[in-house]
Amino acid sequence: MRQPAILELLWADDDSRGAVAPLVRRLRERGFRVSVATSYAEALTLLSEGAFNALLVDIILPRADDTVGLGSYQGLELARDAAELNIENIAFLTVVQPSEVAAEYRRLEADYPGVKFSFHDKMLLLDPKNIDVLANSLRR
Amino acid sequence: MSVTTLSELLSKSPNGDAFGRPLLSVWPHIDSILRAFSTATSLPIFVFFNDALLFRTPPETMPPFCQRMLDSPETAPLCMKDGQRRAAGDVPEVKEGVQMCHAGMLNGRREIETGIGTLVILFGSKKSITDEAGRRRARVVQRVAEQAQDHAAELDAADRASDPGDFEPADMALINSITDIIERLISATAGFHFQTFNMAHELSLMLISVGFHSEDLNELVAGLKGGALTAETKAQMSESNKLIFTQCRLGLYIVRNFLSHANETKYREVVKPHFVEVNMEDLLQEMVELHRPLAAEKKIKIEVVEEKEKEKEPVALPAVLGNAMELRRLFYNVISNAIKYSYHSIPNARRVIRIRRKVPYDPGFKKERFAVAVENYGLGLTEEERRSVFRAGFRVRQAVEEVPIGSGIGLSEATKIMQLHKGEIRLHSKSLHEPGVEQGPYLTTVDLIFPYVPRRSRRT
Numbered sequence: 122m123r124q125p126a127i128l129e130l131l132w133a134d135d136d137s138r139g140a141v142a143p144l145v146r147r148l149r150e151r152g153f154r155v156s157v158a159t160s161y162a163e164a165l166t167l168l169s170e171g172a173f174n175a176l177l178v179d180i181i182l183p184r185a186d187d188t189v190g191l192g193s194y195q196g197l198e199l200a201r202d203a204a205e206l207n208i209e210n211i212a213f214l215t216v217v218q219p220s221e222v223a224a225e226y227r228r229l230e231a232d233y234p235g236v237k238f239s240f241h242d243k244m245l246l247l248d249p250k251n252i253d254v255l256a257n258s259l260r261r
Numbered sequence: 262m263s264v265t266t267l268s269e270l271l272s273k274s275p276n277g278d279a280f281g282r283p284l285l286s287v288w289p290h291i292d293s294i295l296r297a298f299s300t301a302t303s304l305p306i307f308v309f310f311n312d313a314l315l316f317r318t319p320p321e322t323m324p325p326f327c328q329r330m331l332d333s334p335e336t337a338p339l340c341m342k343d344g345q346r347r348a349a350g351d352v353p354e355v356k357e358g359v360q361m362c363h364a365g366m367l368n369g370r371r372e373i374e375t376g377i378g379t380l381v382i383l384f385g386s387k388k389s390i391t392d393e394a395g396r397r398r399a400r401v402v403q404r405v406a407e408q409a410q411d412h413a414a415e416l417d418a419a420d421r422a423s424d425p426g427d428f429e430p431a432d433m434a435l436i437n438s439i440t441d442i443i444e445r446l447i448s449a450t451a452g453f454h455f456q457t458f459n460m461a462h463e464l465s466l467m468l469i470s471v472g473f474h475s476e477d478l479n480e481l482v483a484g485l486k487g488g489a490l491t492a493e494t495k496a497q498m499s500e501s502n503k504l505i506f507t508q509c510r511l512g513l514y515i516v517r518n519f520l521s522h523a524n525e526t527k528y529r530e531v532v533k534p535h536f537v538e539v540n541m542e543d544l545l546q547e548m549v550e551l552h553r554p555l556a557a558e559k560k561i562k563i564e565v566v567e568e569k570e571k572e573k574e575p576v577a578l579p580a581v582l583g584n585a586m587e588l589r590r591l592f593y594n595v596i597s598n599a600i601k602y603s604y605h606s607i608p609n610a611r612r613v614i615r616i617r618r619k620v621p622y623d624p625g626f627k628k629e630r631f632a633v634a635v636e637n638y639g640l641g642l643t644e645e646e647r648r649s650v651f652r653a654g655f656r657v658r659q660a661v662e663e664v665p666i667g668s669g670i671g672l673s674e675a676t677k678i679m680q681l682h683k684g685e686i687r688l689h690s691k692s693l694h695e696p697g698v699e700q701g702p703y704l705t706t707v708d709l710i711f712p713y714v715p716r717r718s719r720r721t
Contacts, residue, residue, distance in 0.1 A: 143473030244513040247472040
């Protein structure tokens with residue numbers, strides 16, 4: 122049986138790995154095998170290579186050319202790609218209310234009924250019990 | 262090709278749902294500007310959003326030749342297809358900012374990036390009389406003649422009836438000004454939305470990262486063996502880390518406040534679908550604990566007053582149907598204000614914030630209500646200021662003088678959250694100093710009043 126694995130995506134800034142590292146450590150402590158990508162392109166390559174059964178993705182995500190476009194919710198687009206690649210579990214990190222992206226979220230749920238989608242407010246991650254909530258939602 | 266509405270176009274985009282709102286809000290103004298411009302200059306206008314036709318002025322704004330082309334189902338698609346190619350930038354310019362259409366008419370072309378798509382405005386049409394333009398129109402008429410002689414004859418007549426012209430410097434200046442106005446309008450609305458959103462994203466990442474690292478550092482310090490650090494140093498480091506962690510969490514609420522104030526144009530629609538039963542007692546305790554270190558820095562104690570119901574059970578807050586994150590933000594705004602505006606420089610000032618549970622709040626009122634009352638001693642406000650205090654951006658005179666840093670959005674956001682939960686917010690400020698004394702302490706109380714269903718009723 123495969124270990125639950127998470128792909129965490131943040132924007133392509135050298136510092137972004139620094140920002141995500143503590144969260145990755147906390148997820149590893151909770152039994153996940155974690156890989157990190159810092160752009161849409163890198164994430165897609167890793168997802169295509171297989172071995173992942175869960176995706177944790179920041180709704181704001183750098184484009185393939187490593188720039189963050191204004192108004193770009195590329196995380197949602199990556200989620201669609203991941204669902205196409207049979208990733209079973211997709212969790213979004215966001216600073217916006219889920220309903221801000223409700224239409225696309227509804228489309229994702231309708232198009233991929235076999236995929237478990239969940240939203241997590243980044244603001245709450247500093248509370249350890251919310252990391253548990255996140256970890257639980259990433260398990261089937 | 263028919264005109265598609267902006268909301269239809271945005272509903273097809275993954276980002277349109279969230280980022281389209283500011284653009285939608287400003288679009289009616291752009292529409293009016295373009296119509297007014299077209300009427301004043303007798304220039305037709307076509308607007309494409311990405312590949313779709315979003316706007317076109319009525320046929321009577323166009324030269325007779327274009328009117329006849331667009332009136333006919335045979336020739337209109339030729340114009341539309343050509344318009345799309347020019348909007349996509351696939352057609353070279355004949356001079357700076359001016360293209361020639363397939364039928365030899367000139368159009369000014371301007372492009373505006375909105376963040377979720379490109380608006381291309383084609384200002385036209387002026388009948389060019391260059392040889393190339395003549396050849397293009399003749400080709401179109403000839404092509405039509407192969408299918409419909411009558412229509413070709415009408416086009417020929419319409420061509421002769423169309424006045425020749427070109428884009429003069431004054432026309433170009435006008436087009437540039439209109440484009441500039443539209444660009445600024447979009448930048449001030451949609452652009453501001455994107456920028457604040459991305460800034461909030463960056464700031465929140467930074468705060469989360471610092472918060473996590475301070476937590477890790479605390480663990481490291483706690484694990485250090487004796488001798489590496491003195492007990493006193495360890496305690497100091499632990500205290501500092503705790504404060505950093507607290508400040509990060511509080512900072513995230515500032516980011517959320519700003520995001521909410523700047524971006525959420527449909528707040529109720531966005532938040533309401535996520536209502537669940539929220540344990541207000543736990544939430545209050547969580548937010549009080551979060552604020553204690555900050556209060557302690559100003560030597561302020563936060564007391565949650567225990568009150569007993571009929572001398573028996575301690576009163577507990579009922580649960581409410583709501584959004585936990587927004588209710589946290591509500592408490593953040595009220596408690597952090599109480600800390601910020603408590604006196605700290607006056608000797609013997611009362612350095613205490615009292616939080617009372619008032620269950621029920623006003624027995625006999627048409628519906629059952631409870632309240633959380635937050636009291637602090639410090640800066641106050643006049644009766645006149647009290648009427649404006651819930652307005653975004655308003656800060657009372659004493660606050661501006663004594664606490665220069667503040668955005669004035671805390672109470673307006675708190676009001677928004679209370680209204681969402683069908684509640685009410687009240688603020689009282691009672692002077693505790695002698696008349697004639699210029700400045701002195703006030704007792705300020707903020708009541709957060711929520712409707713609720715008492716437990717006995719819920720059981721039935």
